[in-house]
Amino acid sequence: MTDAYYELVDADDPLGERFSASDHVISTWSADMQNAAPVSALLVRALERYAPRPDTRLSRVVVDLLGPVPVTDQLWVRAHLRRPGAKIELLDAEMLAPGPDGAPRPVAVASAWRFGHHDTDELFFTPEAPLRPLAEGRPRFPDDDVNQATNQTYIQSLDWRWLNDILNSIPAECWARPLVDLVVGEPLTPMQRLFTVADIANGMGSRLSVGEWLFLNTDLVVHIHRVPEGDWVGVRAETHYGSDGVGVSRGTLFDALGSVAVLQQAQLVRRRLVIP
Template sequence: MTDAYYDLVDTDDPRGERFTASDHVISTWGPDMQNAAPVSALLVRATERYAARADTRLSRVVVDLLGPVPVTGDLWVRAEVERPGRRIELISAQMLAAGPDGTPRPVATASAWRFLRSEPLALPPSPATPLRPVAEGRRRLPDENTERTYIQSLDWRWLNDILHSEQAECWARPLVDLVAGEEMTPAQRLFAVADIANGMGSRLDTGAYTFLNTDLAVHINRLPDGPWIGVRSENHYGADGVGVSRGMLFDQTGPVAAVQQAQLVRRRG
């Protein structure tokens, strides 16, 4: 198996760059669907590379999951400029996969604002309390008897009980590349982890409930430095099964982004 979430198969396909996925992308919700983290990171890659400008960086990215992204078969990713501009531009990206009739159809989209960088400014620091250091985290290894999923593709350091704490905290870093043979950019590394916020602090029995997210919205105040991404997350539920996961993302020097996700909460069975 490749030590990456995806292999780039064809850069010249008219539908977009063509990829295949490895087992590292498999969602914990089902063996035939991908976790949203690799999907969102691959879409972010497209928004960074399309009409790339060294004087800009991503500010806000919203990923919408239009349905289960299949693990097997070809995937196509393409991007375009929605709103051009010298200081502010909007880039959209789309992932396609074969539908029931074999015809490629959109399965996920991303909308990304790219902002012009300025000279360094003397601005106030973030008021968010930093996470405790990575060294204080407890390493969590997946059960050897479990099937391979995205969860096993991360190196985890739990700062508390991330399943049952009201405000869950941990550090994580991908153990594999996003695309085989490529080094991840800071933004790609951030999105390769960001989606875990949905499962943290749920306080729900995963044997009794599912809590699927349909989107991932991330506002980036600073690109992360270093391999570790910290996550602080909390969940808010309505009795009608609609919820929201809300949190902050960190590197080892402080907060880098805010993350929010919509949730569909349902009983199993």
């Protein structure tokens, strides 16, 4: 197993860059399914690398999961420009994997607005209260209730610092950083690092046991008002539930200087079947 979520296998494949996934991507819900965080980070990598312009940056990224993303050595990622512009551009990216018939099909897509730089230093402000510092957090393994301590999943690929009980507190707060690279041999960019962590907001403050409930998110929507700095990503999140199996997780992302982004995720909530 590599010390990265993915390995680039073929940069010149006609379908797009081809990657192989490591065990670090495995979801809590199934050993055959990827967690959305590495998937979204790899899509962000494609968005950043498409016709890069140093005078621009991503301002909003929407990731939609079209179904379970398989853990496989056949993943293709490609990007294109949907809406060109001197100051505003809209980019798309997609990930493909073999379907039931073996033919590649889209399993996740992303869209992103890319804005041109403009000096607004005098306006720098956010009303969001900062997270308590990293030094106040405590290391914690967050999935003891499903007895996965000996199994490799995405959860174990992060270094955690809990500021409160992130499964039950409202809002839930923690710091986290990836212990592995996104792609073998490549340093993480600030945006890629942000997205390797962002998806953990799903389920924070859930007050639900993963042994009794499924709460799968189908998307990840992140608006980034400031490019993050440093190795750690802070998350403050809460989960809202309706009475008909639909939930929404909502959160704020931080670096050591303060908030950098806001996010929302739609959830499908289901009680696990208990077989006597």
